[in-house]
Amino acid sequence: MRKNIVAGNWKMNNDLKATKKLVKQIRKSIKKSELENTRVIVAPTFVNLATAVKRSKKSKLEVAAQNMHQASNGAFTGEISADMLKDIGVKIVILGHSERRAYFGETDALLAEKVDAALANKLEIIFCFGEELADRKAGNEEAVVESQIKNALFHLGADAFKNIVLAYEPVWAIGTGETASPEQAQDMHAFIRKTLADKYGNEVADSVSILYGGSVKPANAKEIFSKADVDGGLIGGAALNAKDFFAIVDAF
Numbered sequence: 001m002r003k004n005i006v007a008g009n010w011k012m013n014n015d016l017k018a019t020k021k022l023v024k025q026i027r028k029s030i031k032k033s034e035l036e037n038t039r040v041i042v043a044p045t046f047v048n049l050a051t052a053v054k055r056s057k058k059s060k061l062e063v064a065a066q067n068m069h070q071a072s073n074g075a076f077t078g079e080i081s082a083d084m085l086k087d088i089g090v091k092i093v094i095l096g097h098s099e100r101r102a103y104f105g106e107t108d109a110l111l112a113e114k115v116d117a118a119l120a121n122k123l124e125i126i127f128c129f130g131e132e133l134a135d136r137k138a139g140n141e142e143a144v145v146e147s148q149i150k151n152a153l154f155h156l157g158a159d160a161f162k163n164i165v166l167a168y169e170p171v172w173a174i175g176t177g178e179t180a181s182p183e184q185a186q187d188m189h190a191f192i193r194k195t196l197a198d199k200y201g202n203e204v205a206d207s208v209s210i211l212y213g214g215s216v217k218p219a220n221a222k223e224i225f226s227k228a229d230v231d232g233g234l235i236g237g238a239a240l241n242a243k244d245f246f247a248i249v250d251a252f
């Protein structure tokens with residue numbers, strides 16, 4: 001059975017002190033709530049990953065990186081490889097976030113390379129994609145999402161999807177306070193699952209967790225997560241506050 005997942009993408013927030021504090025608070029909440037089928041993940045900045053990994057040991061809290069470079073090493077000033085992440089105990093990486101695509105020029109082709117590098121290093125991937133407002137207004141949201149998934153992932157064999165979580169994040173809902181309605185999320189998630197099923201079969205499609213991201217908050221999480229094809233959320237702003245983040249986890 002696929003797992004529910006709540007992942008906090010901290011983006012370029014939280015210094016060392018704040019990282020330690022938030023990890024501690026989340027660990028405590030996890031311990032209290034005896035989660036069974038729900039994974040809780042946080043993605044701090046690169047410089048605080050090692051600390052977060054150390055401080056989440058012996059807890060169910062998992063730690064993800066927000067990005068990585070596709071090469072294993074070399075003259076790539078400012079970059080971090082999959083090897084380096086593994087070396088400090090990181091097992092998950094977020095790839096394809098819309099901010100990476102928009103501000104750092106990440107294309108589907110580049111993401112396909114990053115996906116291969118992550119999988120070759122046995123890192124689990126949270127793969128993000130989603131349409132912009134103009135796409136949705138033009139009724140092109142499914143075509144855009146389909147091409148993002150196909151271009152970056154459909155060269156993979158079915159087995160690879162054991163290590164891939166999908167995160168549908170409509171760009172118009174990220175950090176804007178505007179959320180896709182639960183119905184809009186469900187429609188898109190069902191479409192994504194069908195796209196996977198058409199290529200890889202129902203068994204693979206049913207086993208992949210598909211997260212929704214974009215202004216998820218304690219007040220709307222329960223309704224969004226109640227939809228059949230929504231298996232959790234990738235949370236930005238509300239993940240910076242332990243109480244809000246855990247209220248979202250508790251929505252399950």
Ligand code: PGA
Binds near residue numbers: 176213214238
């Ligand atoms: P948000 O961000 O929850 O602040 O909208 C979500 C994301 O970017 O993953």
